[in-house]
Amino acid sequence: xxxxxxxxALTLKALNxxxxxxxxxxxxLKMWEAAFKDPETKENMxxxxxxxxxAFTIEEVAELTKTAKxxxxxxxxxxxxxxxGDERKVIWAIxxxxxxxxxxxxxxxxxxxxxxxxxxVIERNFGGGWESLSxxxxxxxxxxxxxxxxxxxxxxxxxxxxxxxxxxADGFDVLEIAKGTWVEAIFAKVKPLAEKPRLTIxxxxxxxxxxxxxxxxxxxxxxxxxxxxxxxFSDDLNEDTYRTTFEIEADPxxxxxxxxxxx
Numbered sequence: 067x068x069x070x071x072x073x074x075a076l077t078l079k080a081l082n083x084x085x086x087x088x089x090x091x092x093x094x095l096k097m098w099e100a101a102f103k104d105p106e107t108k109e110n111m112x113x114x115x116x117x118x119x120x121a122f123t124i125e126e127v128a129e130l131t132k133t134a135k136x137x138x139x140x141x142x143x144x145x146x147x148x149x150x151g152d153e154r155k156v157i158w159a160i161x162x163x164x165x166x167x168x169x170x171x172x173x174x175x176x177x178x179x180x181x182x183x184x185x186x187v188i189e190r191n192f193g194g195g196w197e198s199l200s201x202x203x204x205x206x207x208x209x210x211x212x213x214x215x216x217x218x219x220x221x222x223x224x225x226x227x228x229x230x231x232x233x234x235a236d237g238f239d240v241l242e243i244a245k246g247t248w249v250e251a252i253f254a255k256v257k258p259l260a261e262k263p264r265l266t267i268x269x270x271x272x273x274x275x276x277x278x279x280x281x282x283x284x285x286x287x288x289x290x291x292x293x294x295x296x297x298x299f300s301d302d303l304n305e306d307t308y309r310t311t312f313e314i315e316a317d318p319x320x321x322x323x324x325x326x327x328x329x
Contacts, residue, residue, distance in 0.1 A: 076088070076089060076093070076097065077097060077101075077107075078097040078098060078100070078101040078107055078114050079101070079104065079106075079107050079114075081097070081114060081117050081118070082117060083117055083120045083174045084174050084177070086117055086118060086120060086121040086122075086174075087121050087174060087175050087177075087178040088178065090162065091122070091143075091144035091160050091161065091162060092144065094118055094122065094160060095144065095146050095148065095158075095160070098114075098148055098149070099148070099149065101114065102149050111150075121162060121163055121174075121175065122160050122161060122162055122163060123143075123160070123161050123163055124158055124159070124160050125143075125158070125160075126156050126157065126158065126159075127145070127156075127157040127158070127159055128157075130145065130157050138159045141161070142161050142162075142164075143159040143160060143161040144159070144160050144161065145157065145158070145159050145160075146158055146160070165179060165183070165187060166187065167187065167190060167191070168187055168188065168190075168191050168199060168203050169203070170187070171187070171203060171206050171207065172206065173206055173209055176206055176207065176209060176211075177210045177259065179210075180239075180256070181211060181238070181239035181254040181255055181256055182239050184211060184239075184254055185239055185240075185241035185252065185254055188241060188252065189241055189243070193243055194243075195215075195243045195245070196213070196215045196250070196252050207254075209257075210256065210257055211254045211255060211256055211257055212238075212253075212254070212255045212256075212257055213252065213253065213254055214233070214238075214253045215250060215251065215252050215253065216229055216230075216251050216253075217245065217248055217249070217250045217251075218248065218249060218251070219247060219248055219249075220244075220247055220248065220249050223242070223249050223251060229251075230251060233253045236255070237255055238253040238254060238255045239253070239254050239255070240252070240253055240254075241254070
């Protein structure tokens with residue numbers, strides 16, 4: 067995050083399961099140390115430790131010898147002494163969680179790797195190709211990348227003007243997986259992060275215009291003037307104006323009786 071052209075330091079208070087993937091071990095240790103100067107943050111250190119552990123492996127070292135420290139550092143850990151309270155301190159061995167298998171991919175870290183890194187991880191998945199991935203893994207990948215695939219004979223994959231050439235020209239990285247005399251090409255390109263739309267609701271009337279509950283069932287004054295309900299219908303009804311709106315069917319038994327009389 068930049069402000070006025072300078073890099074604004076991320077604080078432990080602003081850390082979440084998404085942006086924690088943007089920092090390294092040294093930055094985590096600095097934020098942890100600075101957090102003890104803020105009473106509010108200091109009271110929630112367990113919460114922030116849980117967030118850090120989503121992207122980092124943390125091991126508490128009971129006794130740190132030169133040999134143990136060298137072994138941790140060889141494995142990529144940063145070893146340091148950190149506060150756990152006003153009086154208590156512990157030794158941390160901390161390392162960013164590596165993304166080497168498709169099962170390491172999450173909705174949080176998928177936005178923090180490149181297309182080349184993604185295809186490298188997919189290639190390690192036993193060479194099975196896109197369809198070998200579970201639906202849940204595919205959903206995670208497609209939340210951060212545009213993915214398309216094609217399977218063609220090896221001699222047709224790189225045909226001039228074909229899909230391969232067009233995808234590469236459009237900025238896609240490609241992974242080729244041999245399948246006998248055919249080749250599956252997996253194309254991957256980072257999706258731009260879309261901003262979530264904000265829903266705003268505006269009142270179209272003032273508070274003075276809000277009707278009372280009792281007014282909802284009251285007819286308008288104009289309606290009261292127009293709705294004159296007659297009380298005497300006798301003068302309006304005669305044989306010319308009165309009619310039914312349905313037909314009365316004759317009783318079959320009655321028709322049969324009348325027919326027998328005629329016979």
